[in-house]
Amino acid sequence: MAAEKPLVAVTCTAPTNIAVIKYWGKRDEKLILPINSSLSVTLHQNQLKTTTTAAISRDFKEDRIWLNGKEEDVGHPRLQSCLREIRRLARKRRSGSEGDSVPLSYKVHIASVNDFPTAAGLASSAAGYACLVYTLAQLYGVESELSEVARQGSGSACRSMLGGFVQWLMGERPDGKDSIAQQVAPESHWPELRVLVLVVSAERKPVGSTAGMQTSVETSSLLKFRAESVVPGRMAEMAQCIKERDFEGFGQLTMKDSNQFHATCLDTFPPICYLNDTSRQIISLVHCFNAHYGKTKVAYTFDAGPNAVIFTLEDTMDEFVAVIKQIFPPEMNGDKFLKGLPVEPVELSEELKSALPMEPCPGGIRYIIATQVGPGPQVLQDPQQHLLGPDGLPQPAS
Ligand code: DP6
Secondary structure, X not given: OOOOOOEEEEEEEEEOEEEEEOOOOEEEOOOOXXXXXXXXXXXXXXXXXXXXXXXXXXXXXXXXXXXXXXXXXXXXXXXXXXXHHHHHHHHHHHOOOOOOOOOOOOEEEEEEEEOOOOOOOOOHHHHHHHXXXXXXXXXXXXXXXXXXXXXXOOHHHHHHHOOOEEEEOOOOOOOXXXXXXXXXXXXXXXXXXXXXXXXXXXXXXXXXXXXXXXXXHHHOHHHXXXXXXXXXXXXXXXXXXXXXXXXXXXXXXXXXHHHHHHHHHHOOOOOOOOOOHHHHHHXXXXXXXXXXXXXXXXXXEOOOOOOEEEEEEHHHHXXXXXXXXXXXXXXXXXXXXXXXXXXXXXXXXXXXXXXXXOOOOOOOOOEEEEEEEOOOOEEEOOHHHOOXXXXXXXXXXX
């Protein structure tokens, strides 16, 4: 059998997610157990995704991994945790009988690509580890609680194992068995909700989230207060706003939680500043737009980087994009400025234009990705889409 079919491969895709109640701080660095629960929106894979192929063959000499075409160190501790956990679960499930399953003693080759800039604050590690864990689980036929495994790759990755609106319950057990992701509502729940990713800078972050949150836990008393006294109430309030599709409540809480997260970064010593001038201009623009209409029609949130993620409803998206273009006129490649869902041009009213708080800043925003809420990881059935060739090495992109 093995000689006729030397390589078994599986290819899957996984989404990114954007937290509306932020995770920041661990109580266990190795198991990646957080100091507070968090809640996120899974973004649609038509616009942002990671694709991963995992293959095994008796000819492979060692486990190997390629990220965006470049071979990386397979000995990375978080990668090793995920591989070890999946193999352990596969062994447990089989408990002796190999049956038709792929042999666990064979080495694995993994290739993964992102269709968005890595380390630009777009949760690439979340999609990456979610995709890795989901793909390995498909390959080895593991069906157990996978968010717990993805969590050990990157905390936010556990939320990318599900579509729609997802909460990561912090849990209380020292072994992390209750620190898992759960769906609050499916992706079909709020079809009018739209998401705009405003890419301000594609450069690498000055301080990565892992190191940043570690310093915050050590030095910020505001973070301790937030985790103990603020987040529990906000988790319940946010889940309620989502259930009721209450944009006003959802948007306000999203902005407040982003602001409090960045306040804890500033309360960290030495302080961490993820926002830049463009981020702060976007914040004023959103508040000004909402004040003009006398209600919350758009909301921002920022992760560990200067890029903004904007939530709005279908009926407001085109107009808000026109506002963005007015204040941040695209510097070059006008047609490439807008990616993702179609956005129609809108003529802004003179009243709105004169209400805007600042002069145009050309080039402040590099491009916009318009997207919406999406499903969890998917298996790709077409073998043409494998990222590894029959020799088990990365295929050049077709
Ligand atoms: C600001 O999940 O990247 O995006 O667990 O150390 O891998 P590690 O950190 P990571 O942190 C994400 C932080 C955040 C907020 C969030 O996604 O909840």
